[in-house]
Amino acid sequence: MNGKKRSPSTLCVQGTEAQKAGPAVVPIVQTSTFVFEDQMDMLDSVTGKSGKHVYTRWSNPTTRSVEAKISSLEGTDDTLALSSGMAAISTAIIGLVKGGERILASESIYGGTVHFFDEVLPKYGVQVDYADTDDFHDHVMASGAKYKLCFFETPTNPTLKIVDIEKVADAARATGTISMIDSTFGTPINQKPHDLGVDIVMHSATKYLGGHSDIIAGTLSGSKEIMSKIRSAAKLLGGTMDPFAAFLLDRGIKTLSVRVEQHNLNASYLAEKMVKDSRVRRVHYPGLPEHPNHSVAKKQMRGFGGMLSVELDCDLEAAKSFVDSLDIFLNAVSLGGVESLASIPALTTHYGLEPEVLTEMGISESTIRLSVGIEDPSDLLLDLMTALDKTC
Ligand SMILES: Cc1ncc(COP(=O)(O)O)c(C=O)c1O
Structure with a gap:
């Protein structure tokens, strides 16, 4: 590459190195175990000397290939791919935090993460405290060295709040706290938290990275030192990604850059139209100048993403019929796929x-969360407007 750094869209397709011979596409190495010539070869591999794969719960060539691609996109030494976003979160926490230590989490994080923090971790002596999302960095700074790890998400679900990533990373470094971000809504195309100083970048790769609503997957990216601790835990916890899911994830990432570009355009277009409609009380989208954290979003994001929430000027019954009247937006949870989805938080x-x-969370009964896909934006607008005409 003549020393020139590859751009994200090239990394999405090829990773850091183009295939010079053999199959053009990374093969699916669908095996649980690997065969060795003799005992010495086996021993060198089990002890990690030879770098050969031994057993797919530990590592697999298909999975390793997609992990390397994600590391190149996140700008980290290493990435670990796991069987779900929740496997990624739980494996990182169990690998890094022990009983008696505490975690500080931002209040606006995914519900499954909250359940894990509140229902599972206390059984093992790990206490999680919550702090306000808007000034999360101040809480990290004020906590001194009280916390082993701080956990936050940006943009948040479903009100698309923005946390200042660099300020949290700086506060965490100053207090000796490990910082971990759930960057699922951000994608490595729109934001690069590790470049801003965050230690661990996590994704529910089920969403934008996979991009086609056909896999459940999670990823963790970070420095060699942190990832080696997490990898040791992962080997024993067993939330391993299946090689076929790794293949689908790699295939999804090939189009991540172009997909995210279209998600950004479509969601911005719809947000700008919806904010002017008198039947809509409020639009949550970080790309709108009136969004309370717009300046922070502009500073740390390349694009503002495909997630958008609208609060209709109606009650829950009308909100339900609005979603039921949609034709292109599908009535489903999850997000980040090529198809548009609508749900009522x-x-x-x-x-x-x-x-x-x-x-208190900024959610009303009539708040609708839209995962804006990559369909034609005028078709999507017409779908929303037709449903509004029928119901509000
Ligand atoms: C922001 C966020 N983080 C984590 C998760 C959990 O990911 P998974 O469903 O892949 O386990 C989700 C799932 O919806 C999510 O939206």
Whole structure:
């Protein structure tokens, strides 16, 4: 490459090195175990001297290939691919935090993560405290050396709050705390948290990285030192990615850059149209100048992403019929695929929470979360407008 650094779209397709011979596409090495010529060869591999693969729970060539590609996109030494986003979160925490140590988490994080933090970790003596998302960095700084690890997400779900990544990373470094970000909504195309100083970058690769709603997967990226601790835990916890999922993940990432470009364009277009509609009370999108954290988003993001939430000027019943009236937007949870999805957080991710708690989180009964896909933006707008005409 004549010393020139590859751009993200090239890395998405080829990684750091183009294939010089053999298959053009990384083969699926669908095996649980690997064969050795003799005992010496086996021993050198088991002890890590030869670098050969031994057993797929430990490592696999297909998985290793996609891990290297993700490292090149995140700008980290190493990446570990796992069987889900939750496997990634739990493996990192178990690998790095021990009983008696504490975690500080931002209040706006994925519900599954909150359940893991509140229901599983305390059984093993790990306590998680929560701090306000808007000034999370100040809480990390003020905590001194009280916490082993701080965990945050940006942009957040479903109100698309933005946390200042660099400020959190700086505060964590100053207090000797490991910083970990769930960067699922951000994608490595729109934001590069490790470049801003974050220690561990995590993705639910089920979402944008995979991109086609056909795999469950998770990734962790970081320095050699941190990742070797996490890799040791992963070998024993066993949340290993299957080689076929690794193949699909690699195939998905080939188009990540162009997909994200279209997600960014489509969501921006819809946000700008919806914010002007009198039937819409509020639009949450970090690309809008009126978004409270727009300047931070502009500083740390290349594009503002494909996630958008709209609060309709109506009650829950009308919000339900709005979603049921949509034709192109599919009625499903999850996000980040090529197809557009719509869901009502009060009935899905945030079901059962008291109205006051929802209000505190900036969510109303009529808030609709849209995962904007890569379809034609005018078709998507027409779909939203037709549903609004029918219901609001
Ligand atoms: C932001 C975020 N993080 C983590 C997860 C968990 O990922 P997975 O479902 O791949 O385990 C999700 C799932 O929806 C998510 O939205």
